[in-house]
Amino acid sequence: MILKVDFVSETPIYEQLKNQVVEGIAYGLLKEGEQLPSVRQMAVDIGINMHTVGKAYSILRNEGYLIIHKRSGVIVNNLSKIKDRSFLKKIPSLMKPIVTEAYCKGITEEEFLDKCKDIFQSILKGKK
Amino acid sequence: MESNYAYLTVYFSIIIGLFIICYYIPFLNRETIIFGIRIPVEEIKNQLVEQLKRHYKHTYMAVMIPYIILFEVASFGLYSRLILLFGIVLQVIIAMYLYVLFNHKMMVVKNSFKEKSQENIEQAVFIDTNFREGKYLVSVAWFIPSLIIIVLSALIIAMNYDKIPSIIATRFDAVGKAVQFSPKTDFAVYLMQIISFVALAMFAGIYYAIKRSKQQISSNYPEKAKQQDRRFRYIWSGYIVILSFIFTLYLAIISFKIDQIIDFSNSFFLMLNVAFPIIILFGTIFLAIKTGQSGSRIKVHTNEPEIKLKVADDNVYWKLGLFYYNPEDPSLFIPKRMGIGWTLNFGHPVSFILLIVLVALPFVFKLMGKH
Numbered sequence: 324m325i326l327k328v329d330f331v332s333e334t335p336i337y338e339q340l341k342n343q344v345v346e347g348i349a350y351g352l353l354k355e356g357e358q359l360p361s362v363r364q365m366a367v368d369i370g371i372n373m374h375t376v377g378k379a380y381s382i383l384r385n386e387g388y389l390i391i392h393k394r395s396g397v398i399v400n401n402l403s404k405i406k407d408r409s410f411l412k413k414i415p416s417l418m419k420p421i422v423t424e425a426y427c428k429g430i431t432e433e434e435f436l437d438k439c440k441d442i443f444q445s446i447l448k449g450k451k
Numbered sequence: 452m453e454s455n456y457a458y459l460t461v462y463f464s465i466i467i468g469l470f471i472i473c474y475y476i477p478f479l480n481r482e483t484i485i486f487g488i489r490i491p492v493e494e495i496k497n498q499l500v501e502q503l504k505r506h507y508k509h510t511y512m513a514v515m516i517p518y519i520i521l522f523e524v525a526s527f528g529l530y531s532r533l534i535l536l537f538g539i540v541l542q543v544i545i546a547m548y549l550y551v552l553f554n555h556k557m558m559v560v561k562n563s564f565k566e567k568s569q570e571n572i573e574q575a576v577f578i579d580t581n582f583r584e585g586k587y588l589v590s591v592a593w594f595i596p597s598l599i600i601i602v603l604s605a606l607i608i609a610m611n612y613d614k615i616p617s618i619i620a621t622r623f624d625a626v627g628k629a630v631q632f633s634p635k636t637d638f639a640v641y642l643m644q645i646i647s648f649v650a651l652a653m654f655a656g657i658y659y660a661i662k663r664s665k666q667q668i669s670s671n672y673p674e675k676a677k678q679q680d681r682r683f684r685y686i687w688s689g690y691i692v693i694l695s696f697i698f699t700l701y702l703a704i705i706s707f708k709i710d711q712i713i714d715f716s717n718s719f720f721l722m723l724n725v726a727f728p729i730i731i732l733f734g735t736i737f738l739a740i741k742t743g744q745s746g747s748r749i750k751v752h753t754n755e756p757e758i759k760l761k762v763a764d765d766n767v768y769w770k771l772g773l774f775y776y777n778p779e780d781p782s783l784f785i786p787k788r789m790g791i792g793w794t795l796n797f798g799h800p801v802s803f804i805l806l807i808v809l810v811a812l813p814f815v816f817k818l819m820g821k822h
Contacts, residue, residue: 324579324580324581325577325578325579325580325668325673325674326577326578326579326580327575327576327577327760328575328576328578329573329574329575330574330575330576330763331572331573331574332573353580357580358584359580360578360580360582360583363781364583364663365578365580366781367663367664367665367780367781367782368578368582368665368666369576369578370576370665370765370777370779370780370782371779371780372779372781373781
């Protein structure tokens with residue numbers, strides 16, 4: 324999978340990495356059991372501090388997306404193990420800034436939900 | 452006299468080889484890197500850039516050809532190795548000076564682009580998480596033949612140790628006439644094996660650098676760039692292995708000559724001393740021009756769609772377009788900006804240790820030889 328890192332983006336680099344790995348797993352660009360580069364190798368390839376990559380990887384590990392072995396390296400976790408229904412509880416607080424911003428900008432509820440649906444559909448389309 | 456002709460043949464090959472490769476060096480990298488300066492992809496056909504390239508070619512010819520002719524005329528008849536070596540070093544310095552000059556000119560041209568491309572501010576790189584998957588280097592096991600030669604030649608010397616005379620020659624001219632002698636010590640007897648071993652470690656280090664150094668796929672066609680970079684690494688890792696083998700073999704032959712185990716004919720020795728450096732020199736130049744830096748000249752076909760990418764401006768890290776200094780980057784080895792191959796990140800503390808070791812090595816050998 325090709326990752327893009329933007330050095331002048333408002334989104335911190337570790338978050339860019341984290342988001343893209345999650346996206347990659349959702350869209351099936353990263354398969355379960357697939358190996359990712361080591362912290363050092365990824366930091367070398369991007370040309371950034373190793374802590375930045377380490378931070379992204381440790382968040383992804385804590386959230387169940389990755390398994391980090393000392394020996395076999397960084398591996399995408401089983402999709403069944405990534406599943407975690409309790410995430411539903413976090414959604415309101417995660418979505419609130421986006422929904423309120425959309426409201427202020429004059430986006431209707433229907434339009435907003437349509438956009439959400441489009442994203443869900445594009446993920447599901449890739450699966451079949 | 453024959454020996455002098457041999458030196459001159461090698462010498463002129465080096466002069467011509469350098470002349471060719473230095474001419475090409477600025478054009479071996481990706482088309483978005485001109486004279487060591489990264490420019491936006493939409494500017495590669497810019498008139499100012501084209502003009503500067505032409506200007507470089509003319510300047511190179513106008514400076515180099517008179518220099519070479521003048522130096523040869525001035526040094527004609529002087530078969531001093533020191534003077535000839537000085538001529539080669541001076542040629543390299545002039546070429547480097549031209550790069551630095553045009554690197555500077557290119558920076559000025561690049562800065563003039565700035566106002567035009569303000570709308571999409573992005574400074575990004577691409578990396579492929581599968582870049583190092585599968586075969587992209589020849590197997591490291593190909594170094595084993597070199598190792599076998601070192602061990603085998605050392606064993607042959609050990610078995611014939613008693614037959615080695617008490618004074619041995621340590622240096623020869625091109626036809627194999629001894630010009631320097633040393634008493635028989637273990638160090639002198641096995642010196643070629645020791646050098647071979649150090650050289651093997653160095654070749655293995657280069658192999659490691661080829662394996663680990665930063666991937667170069669940030670372009671509008673990342674898949675194409677990836678395939679080029681991987682092939683480039685495959686070809687050069689193979690070349691390093693072959694080079695290591697040839698060099699080890701050469702030193703083993705020299706060691707047999709030193710220890711008088713095999714008496715080689717003069718013509719064989721002459722051929723060896725002329726053919727080896729010339730083959731390696733032109734082999735390297737041929738490969739460099741064929742592959743280009745990071746495989747930029749290797750033909751690859753992909754059907755990927757173009758992805759617009761504003762590649763991060765890393766020009767500030769490239770001092771004079773030659774030296775990379777970025778303490779934030781954990782890379783030790785980095786693909787060269789001008790020329791073919793890899794260089795050190797001088798912002799990495801280990802780079803200085805490595806540099807000191809490389810510079811100190813010949814002196815260590817000299818000192819050890821005295822004791």
